[in-house]
Amino acid sequence: MSGLDEARNKLALANRILAHEGVLDGFGHVSMRHPTDPGRYLLARSRSPELIEPGDILEFTLDSKPIVPPTGFLYGERVIHGCIYQVRPDVNAVCHHHSRAVMPFCISGVPLQPVDHLGATMGATIPFWDQRDEFGDTDLIVAKPEEGASLARVLGPNWVVLMMRHGATVAGTYMEELVFRSIFSCRNAEMQREAQVLGGISKLTPVEIEKASAFNLEPRPIGRAWEYWTTRLRKAEAA
Amino acid sequence: MSGLDEARNKLALANRILAHEGVLDGFGHVSMRHPTDPGRYLLARSRSPELIEPGDILEFTLDSKPIVPPTGFLYGERVIHGCIYQVRPDVNAVCHHHSRAVMPFCISGVPLQPVDHLGATMGATIPFWDQRDEFGDTDLIVAKPEEGASLARVLGPNWVVLMMRHGATVAGTYMEELVFRSIFSCRNAEMQREAQVLGGISKLTPVEIEKASAFNLEPRPIGRAWEYWTTRLRKAEAA
Amino acid sequence: MSGLDEARNKLALANRILAHEGVLDGFGHVSMRHPTDPGRYLLARSRSPELIEPGDILEFTLDSKPIVPPTGFLYGERVIHGCIYQVRPDVNAVCHHHSRAVMPFCISGVPLQPVDHLGATMGATIPFWDQRDEFGDTDLIVAKPEEGASLARVLGPNWVVLMMRHGATVAGTYMEELVFRSIFSCRNAEMQREAQVLGGISKLTPVEIEKASAFNLEPRPIGRAWEYWTTRLRKAEAA
Amino acid sequence: MSGLDEARNKLALANRILAHEGVLDGFGHVSMRHPTDPGRYLLARSRSPELIEPGDILEFTLDSKPIVPPTGFLYGERVIHGCIYQVRPDVNAVCHHHSRAVMPFCISGVPLQPVDHLGATMGATIPFWDQRDEFGDTDLIVAKPEEGASLARVLGPNWVVLMMRHGATVAGTYMEELVFRSIFSCRNAEMQREAQVLGGISKLTPVEIEKASAFNLEPRPIGRAWEYWTTRLRKAEAA
Numbered sequence: 001m002s003g004l005d006e007a008r009n010k011l012a013l014a015n016r017i018l019a020h021e022g023v024l025d026g027f028g029h030v031s032m033r034h035p036t037d038p039g040r041y042l043l044a045r046s047r048s049p050e051l052i053e054p055g056d057i058l059e060f061t062l063d064s065k066p067i068v069p070p071t072g073f074l075y076g077e078r079v080i081h082g083c084i085y086q087v088r089p090d091v092n093a094v095c096h097h098h099s100r101a102v103m104p105f106c107i108s109g110v111p112l113q114p115v116d117h118l119g120a121t122m123g124a125t126i127p128f129w130d131q132r133d134e135f136g137d138t139d140l141i142v143a144k145p146e147e148g149a150s151l152a153r154v155l156g157p158n159w160v161v162l163m164m165r166h167g168a169t170v171a172g173t174y175m176e177e178l179v180f181r182s183i184f185s186c187r188n189a190e191m192q193r194e195a196q197v198l199g200g201i202s203k204l205t206p207v208e209i210e211k212a213s214a215f216n217l218e219p220r221p222i223g224r225a226w227e228y229w230t231t232r233l234r235k236a237e238a239a
Numbered sequence: 240m241s242g243l244d245e246a247r248n249k250l251a252l253a254n255r256i257l258a259h260e261g262v263l264d265g266f267g268h269v270s271m272r273h274p275t276d277p278g279r280y281l282l283a284r285s286r287s288p289e290l291i292e293p294g295d296i297l298e299f300t301l302d303s304k305p306i307v308p309p310t311g312f313l314y315g316e317r318v319i320h321g322c323i324y325q326v327r328p329d330v331n332a333v334c335h336h337h338s339r340a341v342m343p344f345c346i347s348g349v350p351l352q353p354v355d356h357l358g359a360t361m362g363a364t365i366p367f368w369d370q371r372d373e374f375g376d377t378d379l380i381v382a383k384p385e386e387g388a389s390l391a392r393v394l395g396p397n398w399v400v401l402m403m404r405h406g407a408t409v410a411g412t413y414m415e416e417l418v419f420r421s422i423f424s425c426r427n428a429e430m431q432r433e434a435q436v437l438g439g440i441s442k443l444t445p446v447e448i449e450k451a452s453a454f455n456l457e458p459r460p461i462g463r464a465w466e467y468w469t470t471r472l473r474k475a476e477a478a
Numbered sequence: 479m480s481g482l483d484e485a486r487n488k489l490a491l492a493n494r495i496l497a498h499e500g501v502l503d504g505f506g507h508v509s510m511r512h513p514t515d516p517g518r519y520l521l522a523r524s525r526s527p528e529l530i531e532p533g534d535i536l537e538f539t540l541d542s543k544p545i546v547p548p549t550g551f552l553y554g555e556r557v558i559h560g561c562i563y564q565v566r567p568d569v570n571a572v573c574h575h576h577s578r579a580v581m582p583f584c585i586s587g588v589p590l591q592p593v594d595h596l597g598a599t600m601g602a603t604i605p606f607w608d609q610r611d612e613f614g615d616t617d618l619i620v621a622k623p624e625e626g627a628s629l630a631r632v633l634g635p636n637w638v639v640l641m642m643r644h645g646a647t648v649a650g651t652y653m654e655e656l657v658f659r660s661i662f663s664c665r666n667a668e669m670q671r672e673a674q675v676l677g678g679i680s681k682l683t684p685v686e687i688e689k690a691s692a693f694n695l696e697p698r699p700i701g702r703a704w705e706y707w708t709t710r711l712r713k714a715e716a717a
Numbered sequence: 718m719s720g721l722d723e724a725r726n727k728l729a730l731a732n733r734i735l736a737h738e739g740v741l742d743g744f745g746h747v748s749m750r751h752p753t754d755p756g757r758y759l760l761a762r763s764r765s766p767e768l769i770e771p772g773d774i775l776e777f778t779l780d781s782k783p784i785v786p787p788t789g790f791l792y793g794e795r796v797i798h799g800c801i802y803q804v805r806p807d808v809n810a811v812c813h814h815h816s817r818a819v820m821p822f823c824i825s826g827v828p829l830q831p832v833d834h835l836g837a838t839m840g841a842t843i844p845f846w847d848q849r850d851e852f853g854d855t856d857l858i859v860a861k862p863e864e865g866a867s868l869a870r871v872l873g874p875n876w877v878v879l880m881m882r883h884g885a886t887v888a889g890t891y892m893e894e895l896v897f898r899s900i901f902s903c904r905n906a907e908m909q910r911e912a913q914v915l916g917g918i919s920k921l922t923p924v925e926i927e928k929a930s931a932f933n934l935e936p937r938p939i940g941r942a943w944e945y946w947t948t949r950l951r952k953a954e955a956a
Binding site: 503504505524525526528529551554576578581582583584585586587588615616617618619642643644645671674675717 | 832833834835837904907908909911912913914915916917918919921922924925928929931932937938940941942944945946948949956
Binding site: 115116117118120187190191192194195196197198199200201202204205207208211212214215220221223224225227228229231232239 | 742743744763764765767768790793815817820821822823824825826827854855856857858881882883884910913914956
């Protein structure tokens, strides 16, 4: 199997894992940089993540133009992916989602922050991007190159950006790391919300965030979680 | 297959999708205008939505009288449907439900409002109807023609109406749009409630609501979601 | 099939429905009065409700003594059932549970009250019983005849009683009504809690409660719900 | 089957029960003291609890050194187990987890306390351990012997200890008791959080906690729950 076939398989699998673990639902999407051409990225045709198969994966330039003229619909917000790959050579996988977990933060503007060692993999700073600031009253869809570029600018050197009244975008250096960070961002958000309503939050220090993130992004924790998520998905798909 | 057979199939499917996605439970119902006679509508016999098959679908006049004398029970609240079809020629599908998601708004009287681009498909104004205002102490059931007419009047030109201490009624120009709006009303309600308790809400502007609603009611998003919901239902029913 | 065999079947079925709908879990139990001898009642041997089969059902006197010497464990709290049957000849089915839904009320002492037409089937008054009032510091288990009698006294002519730091007990005139009331008590509790935290409660009036309860305890709504719950259970058990 | 084989089977089963009931997820682990050598304990290789089979179980000294040189990864936090077995000869089973239920308490610092008769099995005192107090800014992982010893010291003679910004550790005199206490700690936490947000908590008295705990740790309730959890797991694994 070629590197590109393997990449398509992994990207389709990541879509279905993130749907099965509640990060993606009918909407949202996940991409990866092309395994041999850093000037391209892979993303599915317009389809719900739970349903995506390797044959649904298409190639795009970093300007988010399809390499092969498409025969069906494309995702409207693919500039989110392309614009981040343009300015972040260290990023090789991106997930955009509107999970139930993060939305209360996106709607209220309450800052999301790491509250345990697994949430620490989000990093210390999770900026807010508000499309209104630069673009006024829009349809809230990040479809224009300048909108994607603005989002990528606010993401900056961080790993997670919250989008006001919209959702979140998560970046990773490789696919397993991205999936790990996306899932534990959602868990962190759920726990933080409940803790905050219950009685407040005892914040992690910047040093704790750095150390805990480094620990959890090692092969042992990521490998353990990856085996767990793939097995759960396989069992659910066989049922 | 005749247009009427297709309509019966689609209506039965919509019932089961809305049950599977948590909008309908043991109670609630969904109807559609007759495909060729705008003076009639289709609605199931009295049965829980999860169980409805095409053979359960009956025809009614807009006065909510059955065309064929029924052999079993009918829903008590079918005037909700008939009265809306009477005054809203643009409406061809109606859903009445008491979902867990919207009830906290119906019980507290806190206004439901769009908090993201998908919720924008509810429209900017979501009125409250209180049966008490015109009818005093009732059994809370909307069974009389004048009750249905009152509800339709408060719905007015909008797409969603909340019913105090009771539930919600949602309208659509066609079935897929109705299902989309019904499901994302519930998601919006859940997220709004959690955001409000966490720290408040940053409202969408009227222009954002209009633009985002127009974007999401295009064939691409509705088609993507429809494929997702029908596939999920088919998998669940085969399990 | 004899009336007693039918009663055993229905009671086993009710146990599994109430487990499947989230009212009962590993603990809790449901009983019914003997179909031909009003001086006896039927209750399972000590077993989790989800697992109960007709062969697990035993007979007891209203003093909660087993008619046949038992070969295994009995539920410790069966006086809850016997003591209610003693003083309420109109009651023919009883459920005792600690559902997640009602416990926040039992722990906080916040009154549970009907918030919609389905919750109205609980009745207007839902008293609190506190074992401490008469018995001081106990193991919180209602195992002694005088404890059961005290609980039945506080239940009085009502249909639901909340037990401080413990759970709830629900009564019905027949099994389908009991199941309906038990399930919609839990739904009411969940919705009331969320509404109260979101913004408060608009109470039903006593007349609305009376009228809505009468409507919902008619054969049509109860029959529709019973078909729904039994079908859902059958599907889940076949999966 | 030897005692050691039986122990491995039971430990693998306990891992999967605790995963299925929502105490453990991709992370967390459960151990038991060696059935014939109190100077050793049994714990799985580094793997998610839902996936653990008897063949994954390894033996460790109370210093948390593997008896046989491992061929793969070990859990990083096994000193949690070893250090508790060292100082608590009455403890023969330990669970460390980060369940959604307890985390709001670990994040907010709000004390967890028994709120019903089943939660009473946690005991009256549930101390907080804060790794920061003795060790400053760490990666939040309890990997060093002195960290494990510190945690065991704060646990003291109690049964549950909450770890700030991290999770919980639960101890039991035997495996079924540990599983019972772990599951009902989580249920207690969920109900306490909801009650506290709804309106506050009516605390159990120390005598009530002692009596209710003694009642629930008898063979009848533990046996009933154990049959329930093992049957539910078997059904889920067969689906």
